[in-house]
Amino acid sequence: xxxxxxxxxxxxxxxxxxxxxxxxxxxxxxxxxxxxxxxxxxxxxxxxxxxxxxxxxxxxxxxxxxxxxxxxxxxxxxxxxxxxxxxxxxxxxxxxxxxxxxxxxxxxxxxxxxxxxxxxxxxxxxxxxxxxxxxxxxxxxxxxxxxxxxxxxxxxxxxxxxxxxxxxxxxxxxxxxxxxxxxxxxxxxxxxxxxxxxxxxxxxxxxxxxxxxxxxxxxxxxxxxxxxxxxxxxxxxxxxxxxxxxxxxxxxxxxxxxxxxxxxxxxxxxxxxxxxxxxxxxxxxxxxxxxxxxxxxxxxxxxxxxxxxxxxxxxxxxxxxxxxxxxxxxxxxxxxxxxxxxxxxxxxxxxxxxxxxxxxxxxxxxxxxxxxxxxxxxxxxxxxxxxxxxxxxxxxxxxxxxxxxxxxxxxxxxxxxxxxxxxxxxxxxxxxxxxxxxxxxxxxxxxxxxxxxxxxxxxxxxx
Amino acid sequence: xxxxxxxxxxxxxxxxxxxxxxxxxxxxxxxxxxxxxxxxxxxxxxxxxxxxxxxxxxxxxxxxxxxxxxxxxxxxxxxxxxxxxxxxxxxxxxxxxxxxxxxxxxxxxxxxxxxxxxxxxxxxxxxxxxxxxxxxxxxxxxxxxxxxxxxxxxxxxxxxxxxxxxxxxxxxxxxxxxxxxxxxxxxxxxxxxxxxxxxxxxxxxxxxxxxxxxxxxxxxxxxxxxxxxxxxxxxxxxxxxxxxxxxxxxxxxxxxxxxxxxxxxxxxxxxxxxxxxxxxxxxxxxxxxxxxxxxxxxxxxxxxxxxxxxxxxx
Numbered sequence: 049x050x051x052x053x054x055x056x057x058x059x060x061x062x063x064x065x066x067x068x069x070x071x072x073x074x075x076x077x078x079x080x081x082x083x084x085x086x087x088x089x090x091x092x093x094x095x096x097x098x099x100x101x102x103x104x105x106x107x108x109x110x111x112x113x114x115x116x117x118x119x120x121x122x123x124x125x126x127x128x129x130x131x132x133x134x135x136x137x138x139x140x141x142x143x144x145x146x147x148x149x150x151x152x153x154x155x156x157x158x159x160x161x162x163x164x165x166x167x168x169x170x171x172x173x174x175x176x177x178x179x180x181x182x183x184x185x186x187x188x189x190x191x192x193x194x195x196x197x198x199x200x201x202x203x204x205x206x207x208x209x210x211x212x213x214x215x216x217x218x219x220x221x222x223x224x225x226x227x228x229x230x231x232x233x234x235x236x237x238x239x240x241x242x243x244x245x246x247x248x249x250x251x252x253x254x255x256x257x258x259x260x261x262x263x264x265x266x267x268x269x270x271x272x273x274x275x276x277x278x279x280x281x282x283x284x285x286x287x288x289x290x291x292x293x294x295x296x297x298x299x300x301x302x303x304x305x306x307x308x309x310x311x312x313x314x315x316x317x318x319x320x321x322x323x324x325x326x327x328x329x330x331x332x333x334x335x336x337x338x339x340x341x342x343x344x345x346x347x348x349x350x351x352x353x354x355x356x357x358x359x360x361x362x363x364x365x366x367x368x369x370x371x372x373x374x375x376x377x378x379x380x381x382x383x384x385x386x387x388x389x390x391x392x393x394x395x396x397x398x399x400x401x402x403x404x405x406x407x408x409x410x411x412x413x414x415x416x417x418x419x420x421x422x423x424x425x426x427x428x429x430x431x432x433x434x435x436x437x438x439x440x441x442x443x444x445x446x447x448x449x450x451x452x453x454x455x456x457x458x459x460x461x462x463x464x465x466x467x468x469x470x471x472x473x474x475x476x477x478x479x480x481x482x483x484x485x486x487x488x489x490x491x492x493x494x495x496x497x498x499x500x501x502x503x504x505x506x507x508x509x510x511x
Numbered sequence: 512x513x514x515x516x517x518x519x520x521x522x523x524x525x526x527x528x529x530x531x532x533x534x535x536x537x538x539x540x541x542x543x544x545x546x547x548x549x550x551x552x553x554x555x556x557x558x559x560x561x562x563x564x565x566x567x568x569x570x571x572x573x574x575x576x577x578x579x580x581x582x583x584x585x586x587x588x589x590x591x592x593x594x595x596x597x598x599x600x601x602x603x604x605x606x607x608x609x610x611x612x613x614x615x616x617x618x619x620x621x622x623x624x625x626x627x628x629x630x631x632x633x634x635x636x637x638x639x640x641x642x643x644x645x646x647x648x649x650x651x652x653x654x655x656x657x658x659x660x661x662x663x664x665x666x667x668x669x670x671x672x673x674x675x676x677x678x679x680x681x682x683x684x685x686x687x688x689x690x691x692x693x694x695x696x697x698x699x700x701x702x703x704x705x706x707x708x709x710x711x712x713x714x715x716x717x718x719x720x721x722x723x724x725x726x727x728x729x730x731x732x733x734x735x736x737x738x739x740x741x742x743x744x745x746x747x748x749x750x751x752x753x754x755x756x757x758x759x760x761x762x763x764x765x766x767x768x769x770x771x772x773x774x775x776x777x778x779x780x781x782x783x784x785x786x787x788x789x790x791x792x793x794x795x796x797x798x799x800x801x802x803x804x805x806x807x808x809x810x811x812x813x814x815x816x817x818x819x820x821x822x823x824x825x
Contacts, residue, residue, distance in 0.1 A: 240713050242713070242714030242717050243714075245714045247620055248620035248649050248650035248651030248652070248686060248689060249620050249649075249650075250650070253713075318620070318621030359597065363597060363598060363599065364598050364619035364625050365619055365620060365622075365625070366618075367598070
């Protein structure tokens with residue numbers, strides 16, 4: 049069922065090889081290999097083969113926010129972006145703070161079958177910061193929750209944060225903190241700086257992030273617990289993280305694609321598509337993010353994919369909800385900001401988009417080496433592809449992309465999850481070749497896997 | 512100029528042109544019993560106010576009426592807004608009714624920009640090219656206030672260029688301050704901002720003004736001083752310890768006003784908190800131009816509506 053021949057692919061951008069996949073596992077790597085009987089073939093046409101991407105920070109909006117996204121549309125966007133696993137944040141309605149809700153999200157993800165959906169559990173009941181949620185029950189549920197976060201809100205009370213870190217350490221799970229001291233960001237609308245001052249938008253000072261990260265690193269150090277810092281946005285936070293890591297604190301950190309590329313200069317027209325939390329900061333901050341991602345102080349890129357239906361963005365700035373789409377543009381923004389300037393090679397891309405996120409959350413079958421005996425879970429990337437972002441054409445139900453009209457490098461031409469093709473792009477020269485070469489194979493794969501989990505419902509995704 | 516959203520829409524020539532038109536309109540109406548010009552007959556101006564306002568709303572309404580426009584006032588209370596209608600829907604509805612101009616005040620910074628964007632994008636559906644005038648958006652700008660202040664300074668000082676103007680008080684939350692700093696600088700004035708550090712915006716060092724912590728040190732060399740209103744809610748935000756201490760440091764008391772040069776002008780955008788930011792006797796003194804500001808406000812707004820709806824006069 050999940051047999052596949054991938055021909056002429058360049059693992060980590062290296063020499064071209066063929067890969068034979070049986071039952072979702074790589075069984076042979078070499079040149080001139082032929083397809084197993086009845087297997088689908090995928091002519092990679094010299095594209096770069098990477099382990100499938102793992103997103104530690106996704107908002108799939110289901111349950112409760114289906115006007116903006118659901119697990120079907122979000123999974124499709126993820127697969128088209130090269131992702132094979134996503135962590136779905138708990139700020140849904142109802143909040144994912146019980147085993148019932150996380151199991152529902154997990155089951156829906158499995159039904160759609162395009163990407164492994166790992167629900168993130170809430171740290172506190174209702175994300176309200178007052179009472180610890182049943183972390184153990186969620187961790188031991190069928191959803192096997194590995195990460196807990198009150199994302200969107202900071203676990204502000206230092207005692208609750210301390211207890212959560214201590215408690216989580218025994219469960220082997222990680223607490224992911226949205227670092228924002230709410231007292232310093234009351235009414236905040238934008239990065240506190242020159243642009244926001246001129247625009248009359250109340251400032252979100254970088255210190256509100258730095259102080260919480262410093263506090264949490266101290267708490268994690270004492271508790272010997274694993275702390276993950278969500279969406280780092282300020283240059284000085286990086287210095288806090290650097291010092292904590294040097295001191296042996298078990299802290300990891302993520303940066304979003306938008307904080308690698310965009311700055312608050314985008315705010316001058318007051319278009320809330322650029323409103324996000326934490327806010328877009330300065331060019332100096334984006335430079336610091338890139339350097340920290342290159343040197344490993346920031347471990348991973350996570351999208352903070354946050355779909356919002358038009359009515360939540362087509363408003364005055366203050367009334368708009370914060371957040372932007374990210375799943376289908378993450379790889380391209382990373383290539384644009386890190387690979388093209390020479391800050392990261394394809395090995396590095398594999399590290400920050402796949403291996404480290406899987407390691408931080410202890411996923412056994414994601415972020416694995418491209419090798420015999422390993423799961424065939426891949427993203428196939430055309431490094432020479434160029435595309436123009438159009439929000440209306442993205443798979444998400446909402447279209448709030450800040451990159452509208454931008455021409456970005458690198459296209460995901462196919463995504464493979466345990467030997468099954470979960471996404472293929474119609475655009476780009478690479479895939480055109482792959483399709484004409486292996487047209488029959490693809491057709492077979494689709495009908496072959498018709499009974500399979502993903503294709504039965506949502507089928508193969510095309511952009 | 513299609514919309515007036517920010518003083519940065521105006522260069523020195525356009526701003527001066529508006530002030531000149533304002534002067535001519537003022538002269539044209541001077542001494543007339545029937546204050547009615549036919550300039551905007553048949554044009555529709557809607558004021559849409561999401562915040563309480565007396566002087567600005569009435570000033571725009573009178574400006575429209577003195578030029579024979581049909582003026583309609585909408586307030587957030589008693590409209591569809593209270594039923595949860597979005598700003599976009601409300602503004603497009605007014606455009607579709609044929610509003611040639613919508614004058615908007617809104618608590619959100621950038622609201623006028625958004626409305627102008629929607630009006631431009633959807634004029635095919637509404638059937639009207641609506642001009643938007645920002646009558647105060649959050650803590651961003653209040654461009655017609657800055658224009659009327661400039662008109663008043665021209666009247667009293669004979670010009671703006673080269674004059675030293677102090678702006679005192681809550682600059683952080685003041686749309687009046689933002690519009691004035693940038694417009695006065697465009698017109699060639701030297702602007703000095705005086706405020707406690709807690710009420711100064713981050714990055715003000717990149718604005719075209721000088722910042723001073725010491726009002727007393729500045730007063731003797733000012734040609735005009737503009738006192739900003741301190742809103743009651745700031746008292747609870749730990750921006751300063753007490754109204755009393757604020758008044759001691761930054762209020763324009765009688766002894767302070769006495770340090771101003773003879774020719775200096777005292778401005779206040781209103782509404783005033785007498786006794787806190789300005790002493791009653793100073794507000795009512797000969798150097799005070801506070802009521803002249805209000806009178807000029809009507810003429811400046813006439814000029815703005817004239818330029819937007821009928822084009823700049825030759």
